[in-house]
Amino acid sequence: MTHHAQLELKHISYAPISLISESGGDILTDIQMTVRHGEWISILGMNGSGKSTLLKVAAGLIRQGVRGSLHRAGIGRDKPIPIVMQHPDAGLIGSTPWEDVVTLLERQGVPAEGIVPLAEQSLKNVGLINRMHQPLETLSGGQKQLVAIAGCLAAEAPILLLDEVTAMLDPGMTSIVCSHVRRLNQQGTTVLWITQRLEELMPSDRTLVMSEGRIVFDDSAGELFRRASSGEALGSPGELLGFEAPYAVKVAWELGAQGIELPYIPLTVNQLAEAVSWYER
Numbered sequence: 001m002t003h004h005a006q007l008e009l010k011h012i013s014y015a016p017i018s019l020i021s022e023s024g025g026d027i028l029t030d031i032q033m034t035v036r037h038g039e040w041i042s043i044l045g046m047n048g049s050g051k052s053t054l055l056k057v058a059a060g061l062i063r064q065g066v067r068g069s070l071h072r073a074g075i076g077r078d079k080p081i082p083i084v085m086q087h088p089d090a091g092l093i094g095s096t097p098w099e100d101v102v103t104l105l106e107r108q109g110v111p112a113e114g115i116v117p118l119a120e121q122s123l124k125n126v127g128l129i130n131r132m133h134q135p136l137e138t139l140s141g142g143q144k145q146l147v148a149i150a151g152c153l154a155a156e157a158p159i160l161l162l163d164e165v166t167a168m169l170d171p172g173m174t175s176i177v178c179s180h181v182r183r184l185n186q187q188g189t190t191v192l193w194i195t196q197r198l199e200e201l202m203p204s205d206r207t208l209v210m211s212e213g214r215i216v217f218d219d220s221a222g223e224l225f226r227r228a229s230s231g232e233a234l235g236s237p238g239e240l241l242g243f244e245a246p247y248a249v250k251v252a253w254e255l256g257a258q259g260i261e262l263p264y265i266p267l268t269v270n271q272l273a274e275a276v277s278w279y280e281r
């Protein structure tokens with residue numbers, strides 16, 4: 001795997017024209033971010049903190065009003081990267097998964113002989129090959145999100161940009177979509193995953209937290225809840241940023257107070273069980 005930078009945002013600030021004319025403030029301020037090939041980056045932040053705007057700027061969908069520089073090494077063409085949105089019907093254009101992906105590729109100008117293999121492979125990659133001729137309205141919200149993801153894969157999007165794609169899904173579908181995207185990442189796809197749900201994170205995920213248009217945390221998800229081991233009982237970065245520590249984190253803190261240091265700070269009960277079994281080995 002190559003480790004060249006795919007996307008680099010240097011001192012990016014952004015104010016939409018409407019705000020400039022009202023002399024309002026920036027929506028993004030001094031964003032510094034490098035996305036490397038194959039990386040998984042989770043982006044957290046309260047409502048209105050600038051997550052979606054950051055994704056749109058990174059995708060090249062917003063250009064006017066952007067200051068600073070955006071480098072797209074190894075991405076090649078200067079066209080915008082598609083974003084999968086929160087609403088499962090948002091980006092779909094066909095009446096079946098097959099039609100959706102094929103139409104997308106036609107619109108992109110992919111040569112006819114390339115369309116069928118690309119569409120088949122991408123639908124296979126998200127586990128929809130057996131449902132590809134089923135009407136979209138008979139699919140669940142999660143399956144529709146997988147169709148949208150298949151479209152991005154087929155169009156050879158250099159990075160999967162996902163904006164709260166599980167927000168409207170039930171827990172079962174959420175975990176199916178999450179595990180498909182995790183597998184794609186393990187196979188080398190770069191992923192930017194916006195979420196408001198801590199339970200979707202893995203302790204090792206590179207995690208960015210946004211607040212008022214700035215990146216205020218850039219480290220692994222586990223570190224978000226690491227409390228200082230000595231001295232005054234300062235809160236972890238996550239607590240200081242206003243996140244409620246999940247149950248698993250609280251148990252890890254309690255174990256730490258008893259002298260049991262887990263190999264990482266778990267965010268879910270499953271991760272806690274795994275961390276404890278590592279400790280016991």
Ligand SMILES: Nc1ncnc2c1ncn2[C@@H]1O[C@H](COP(=O)(O)OP(=O)(O)OP(=O)(O)O)[C@@H](O)[C@H]1O
Binds near residue numbers: 018048
């Ligand atoms: N074109 C625009 N004109 C004016 N204000 C805007 C524009 N686009 C975004 N904003 C404002 O910028 C802020 C950041 O919006 P953004 O959608 O990026 O936040 P977010 O973190 O994705 O929020 P959410 O979690 O609610 O989706 C919000 O206050 C929003 O109202």
